[in-house]
Amino acid sequence: MHPINSEIRKAPDDDLRRSILVTSRELLVREGYSSLSMRKIARSIGYSATSIYLHFKSKDQLVHALITEGVSVLMKRLRPVFDDVKLNPKELVRRICHEYVKFGMNNPGYYEIMYVLHPETLSRYPEDNYRDARSLIDRLSSVFEKGIESGVVIPSDPRVTANVLWSQMHGVVSLIIAGRFDRALDREVLIQDAVDRAVRSCFVSPEPSLDSI
Amino acid sequence: MHPINSEIRKAPDDDLRRSILVTSRELLVREGYSSLSMRKIARSIGYSATSIYLHFKSKDQLVHALITEGVSVLMKRLRPVFDDVKLNPKELVRRICHEYVKFGMNNPGYYEIMYVLHPETLSRYPEDNYRDARSLIDRLSSVFEKGIESGVVIPSDPRVTANVLWSQMHGVVSLIIAGRFDRALDREVLIQDAVDRAVRSCFVSPEPSLDSI
Amino acid sequence: MHPINSEIRKAPDDDLRRSILVTSRELLVREGYSSLSMRKIARSIGYSATSIYLHFKSKDQLVHALITEGVSVLMKRLRPVFDDVKLNPKELVRRICHEYVKFGMNNPGYYEIMYVLHPETLSRYPEDNYRDARSLIDRLSSVFEKGIESGVVIPSDPRVTANVLWSQMHGVVSLIIAGRFDRALDREVLIQDAVDRAVRSCFVSPEPSLDSI
Amino acid sequence: MHPINSEIRKAPDDDLRRSILVTSRELLVREGYSSLSMRKIARSIGYSATSIYLHFKSKDQLVHALITEGVSVLMKRLRPVFDDVKLNPKELVRRICHEYVKFGMNNPGYYEIMYVLHPETLSRYPEDNYRDARSLIDRLSSVFEKGIESGVVIPSDPRVTANVLWSQMHGVVSLIIAGRFDRALDREVLIQDAVDRAVRSCFVSPEPSLDSI
DNA sequence: TATGAATGAGCGTTCATTCAT
DNA sequence: GATGAATGAACGCTCATTCAT
Structure with a gap:
């Protein structure tokens, strides 16, 4: 039972990952799960939808990460x-x-x-x-x-x-x-x-x- | 030559309406709101999607009825x-x-x-x-x-x-x-x-x- | 080349036929051909869509009649x-x-x-x-x-x-x-x-x- | 980590856009506006309907572009x-x-x-x-x-x-x-x-x- | 004469996802 | 690391039409 060792991660990569997770939560609160989409997340952070897949294999996995x-x-x-x-x-x-x-x-x-x-x-x-x-x-x-x-x-x-x-x-x-x-x-x-x-x-x-x- | 008189409806009509509502609730429980679709409801009751619209003007209205x-x-x-x-x-x-x-x-x-x-x-x-x-x-x-x-x-x-x-x-x-x-x-x-x-x-x-x- | 002998028609039947044609023209002017539909015509005159088919075999034929x-x-x-x-x-x-x-x-x-x-x-x-x-x-x-x-x-x-x-x-x-x-x-x-x-x-x-x- | 920079687009992208516009005009002439559909346009140029939306936000916008x-x-x-x-x-x-x-x-x-x-x-x-x-x-x-x-x-x-x-x-x-x-x-x-x-x-x-x- | 019930086809649109670059 | 191009599947919904009553 050790806490996440987030400080050992490589920084550059992590920034986007963080943005995705943060934005997902915002959208989740604002619009509900049914309208949470990869596209919207991407649009909200100013990245292409494809970029999300560099950090999460699928929408499922993103949700799991959340x-x-x-x-x-x-x-x-x-x-x-x-x-x-x-x-x-x-x-x-x-x-x-x-x-x-x-x-x-x-x-x-x-x-x-x-x-x-x-x-x-x-x-x-x-x-x-x-x-x-x-x-x-x-x-x-x-x-x-x-x-x-x-x-x-x-x-x-x-x-x-x-x-x-x-x-x-x-x-x-x-x-x-x-x-x-x-x-x-x-x-x-x-x-x-x-x-x-x-x-x-x-x-x-x-x-x-x-x-x- | 009389126009439509919709308030004299009887049972036969209402059967399907009931099926739709019942099935919607089942799907809601089984799969959650985000995957509740008119098509799935229709498929579940063995009707065409169009038929649902004979009883509910829109998905919104169906949900409201529920x-x-x-x-x-x-x-x-x-x-x-x-x-x-x-x-x-x-x-x-x-x-x-x-x-x-x-x-x-x-x-x-x-x-x-x-x-x-x-x-x-x-x-x-x-x-x-x-x-x-x-x-x-x-x-x-x-x-x-x-x-x-x-x-x-x-x-x-x-x-x-x-x-x-x-x-x-x-x-x-x-x-x-x-x-x-x-x-x-x-x-x-x-x-x-x-x-x-x-x-x-x-x-x-x-x-x-x-x-x- | 004789004009249409419209006075020899049976009246009751003709009333609805006339309504359909008149309403069609109104809708045509108001909303354009692309959104002229049998349903809308029917709704406008307070009849069921099916009724139109008593007087016109198809939408095509209705247009031709017009x-x-x-x-x-x-x-x-x-x-x-x-x-x-x-x-x-x-x-x-x-x-x-x-x-x-x-x-x-x-x-x-x-x-x-x-x-x-x-x-x-x-x-x-x-x-x-x-x-x-x-x-x-x-x-x-x-x-x-x-x-x-x-x-x-x-x-x-x-x-x-x-x-x-x-x-x-x-x-x-x-x-x-x-x-x-x-x-x-x-x-x-x-x-x-x-x-x-x-x-x-x-x-x-x-x-x-x-x-x- | 740079966000999208859409103004640096080049030719390859524009080819499809042109095809869409050209084909739309052809269909317009051949079949009239009322039967002009995104799907038909797509089919005519051998692309999926979705692809059109990469270049035009909506059918309206496509028409406006025309x-x-x-x-x-x-x-x-x-x-x-x-x-x-x-x-x-x-x-x-x-x-x-x-x-x-x-x-x-x-x-x-x-x-x-x-x-x-x-x-x-x-x-x-x-x-x-x-x-x-x-x-x-x-x-x-x-x-x-x-x-x-x-x-x-x-x-x-x-x-x-x-x-x-x-x-x-x-x-x-x-x-x-x-x-x-x-x-x-x-x-x-x-x-x-x-x-x-x-x-x-x-x-x-x-x-x-x-x-x- | 008129209708309600029903449908398959099609519509505009959005979705998650893949792939080459 | 990040993107543009592309897509099949599905979405809510409307259409013209048929058929039994």
């Missing part, structure tokens, strides 16, 4: 949180939630292609590349597992808990990205509320009984 | 629940959640085109037709509003609460439909857990301990 | 002039010119399909049906022939003269119908001038020198 | 005549007429798309591109204007005279191209006669009788 990149960016954001030994489970989960949502907000292009796009479109994506992403759920599960042991997490199948937590975050992120919420509502308030509820629903509430003593 | 139908089916499921005076708020919300999820499970085609599709694709869909769908959120909000007054719902902006609840359900439904969860997990367990948490996070927990003292 | 009708209308306008024994040659030609132009102005649909449309489109039109139209040129030729004999027409091949006269009138009519002239110019002035020149170029000018002697 | 080319060819023929200071007005007008007709005879494709086509079809053609063509009428007008001042042209509104002259030439050209004249008539004779009449109808006849007395 996913791989997205996963890696997400990992880079979440791993330090998981690794932060100073955090208690509740804080850790809260931070994970916030980072996940922030990732979606900042990278709607990645998010869409990673999690929203119809899986059939992506079925050819080698499942293994999602291993990293799935490992996140595993780490979350084990956080809950330990939390249950130490009594701070409400007992329940930790894998279920982790997946439901994920689904809750995915719910807000995807609806925000798709612009489905009433525009009158404040994004930040929605997010804060969603995270609060999610966390609260996992952890035992600080017992007022202590106060009453 | 959305409208989907909304109406969803309404038919949820309205009785909202109107059931015998339900207390908590039961009502729980039932609403379950019905919503069930709708998604039973009608993934409708669900995808209603809630998952990139909005840019559907921007031409007359906003008004979503009014029904949005009214659902409003009804949910007022359930929470009254619940707060009567002390059973944890105080919070009811509209935010309603929207976050929706997002939580959307999260499970969309990830299940997309087949993103670990296949080892039991769907029903996931759903039950998600609904439980959602409901719990809205309503004050019955604290028998206090009462019993 | 031509035949157009020719017959033109004949009805010009024949009385040719037959008017009270007119001297010069007056006759002048009147013929004016009637021809008037026909074009009043029936741009007929005119376009009779004289402007690309002949390939019409190649299947039985040449014989143009016999009437061509007979007009013949009659004009013989007017010139006699005029030359009696010394009022400038000597020249009468058939050439007749055809060139026709082409001159066709020039104004077609450019007016196509809206090609500078809009600042007055139609009537253009027409008058064109006819004057045409007539003048055929007939010997009344020589003032004779009078002055 | 018009623009046609106008420019016509200009190239007429301008030298207008600019020829050695010509007296009568000779100039006669030469203009002959060149105009010759242009039509040699370029029926251009002529049809420039002057015969139903204007509705071309309404999207930027009016400005016709400026050149319209300037021709203006130059003709001023020839007549000066001619009237110097007494060689029969007094009349010069703009009307110019337009009517144009319509006379258009009459012959369009009927010849459409093959409407009796095939027994000699084209050249018709043209000569038409031009003679046109010129004669504008200029005062040299009255030798007066001089000879």
Whole structure:
């Protein structure tokens, strides 16, 4: 599990590659997957369509690269949180939630292609590349597992808990990205509320009984 | 010599219309929106592409019809629940959640085109037709509003609460439909857990301990 | 050579037939031949496309009917002039010119399909049906022939003269119908001038020198 | 890594472009505008339909290119005549007429798309591109204007005279191209006669009788 | 008399992709 | 490393036409 060694690449070549990926994400957000085309990408970056094939064997592979990149960016954001030994489970989960949502907000292009796009479109994506992403759920599960042991997490199948937590975050992120919420509502308030509820629903509430003593 | 009188249509005609809508939803689920084409729909039902145009003026209109139908089916499921005076708020919300999820499970085609599709694709869909769908959120909000007054719902902006609840359900439904969860997990367990948490996070927990003292 | 006995037709049937022809001409003028379609015609008159086929075997035949009708209308306008024994040659030609132009102005649909449309489109039109139209040129030729004999027409091949006269009138009519002239110019002035020149170029000018002697 | 530099194009590329334009004109003459299709053009030149789009963004643009080319060819023929200071007005007008007709005879494709086509079809053609063509009428007008001042042209509104002259030439050209004249008539004779009449109808006849007395 | 249902052919256009340079 | 030329397949859609009713 080593991060991408992007600094060992040859620079000149990489510039265009980067442009393609960046532009693809922009187009993805702006116009949706159905109208993402090699031509449009090429036009957007001022290169010929053929040039894209110097860096990606096919449209499929380009999309796969986007996913791989997205996963890696997400990992880079979440791993330090998981690794932060100073955090208690509740804080850790809260931070994970916030980072996940922030990732979606900042990278709607990645998010869409990673999690929203119809899986059939992506079925050819080698499942293994999602291993990293799935490992996140595993780490979350084990956080809950330990939390249950130490009594701070409400007992329940930790894998279920982790997946439901994920689904809750995915719910807000995807609806925000798709612009489905009433525009009158404040994004930040929605997010804060969603995270609060999610966390609260996992952890035992600080017992007022202590106060009453 | 009378001109066309199109409103006296009968069943035979509508059969094909139904086939088209049903098949569209199947294709939508199987292959995703980006590869949904008039030709494929036609091929799937064993008709010529031209025939579709006898029932839908354009692909846009077909999609709009799907959305409208989907909304109406969803309404038919949820309205009785909202109107059931015998339900207390908590039961009502729980039932609403379950019905919503069930709708998604039973009608993934409708669900995808209603809630998952990139909005840019559907921007031409007359906003008004979503009014029904949005009214659902409003009804949910007022359930929470009254619940707060009567002390059973944890105080919070009811509209935010309603929207976050929706997002939580959307999260499970969309990830299940997309087949993103670990296949080892039991769907029903996931759903039950998600609904439980959602409901719990809205309503004050019955604290028998206090009462019993 | 008998005119169409349109009053012996059965009425009910004829109404629709008339509507089709009238509407076709309107569409022809408004949108041009390339976008004249059976469907549009049907839609315009509030009938089904199929109904048109009760009266015309094909689009070709409809067009042919339009031509035949157009020719017959033109004949009805010009024949009385040719037959008017009270007119001297010069007056006759002048009147013929004016009637021809008037026909074009009043029936741009007929005119376009009779004289402007690309002949390939019409190649299947039985040449014989143009016999009437061509007979007009013949009659004009013989007017010139006699005029030359009696010394009022400038000597020249009468058939050439007749055809060139026709082409001159066709020039104004077609450019007016196509809206090609500078809009600042007055139609009537253009027409008058064109006819004057045409007539003048055929007939010997009344020589003032004779009078002055 | 340089972006596209399209202005450094060379010949090889332009060959196909020329073929397309030439073939389009041929098809236009042979089958008329209503049946001119990208596919037919492509088939005629032995290329795929897609290839046409490498040179013309749309069918509209192709047609516009044809018009623009046609106008420019016509200009190239007429301008030298207008600019020829050695010509007296009568000779100039006669030469203009002959060149105009010759242009039509040699370029029926251009002529049809420039002057015969139903204007509705071309309404999207930027009016400005016709400026050149319209300037021709203006130059003709001023020839007549000066001619009237110097007494060689029969007094009349010069703009009307110019337009009517144009319509006379258009009459012959369009009927010849459409093959409407009796095939027994000699084209050249018709043209000569038409031009003679046109010129004669504008200029005062040299009255030798007066001089000879 | 009039229609609805249906279709094959064709339209203009865009797509991902290949290949020689 | 980058491009222009080229294409077959597919797209949404309209066309004239047929046929059973």
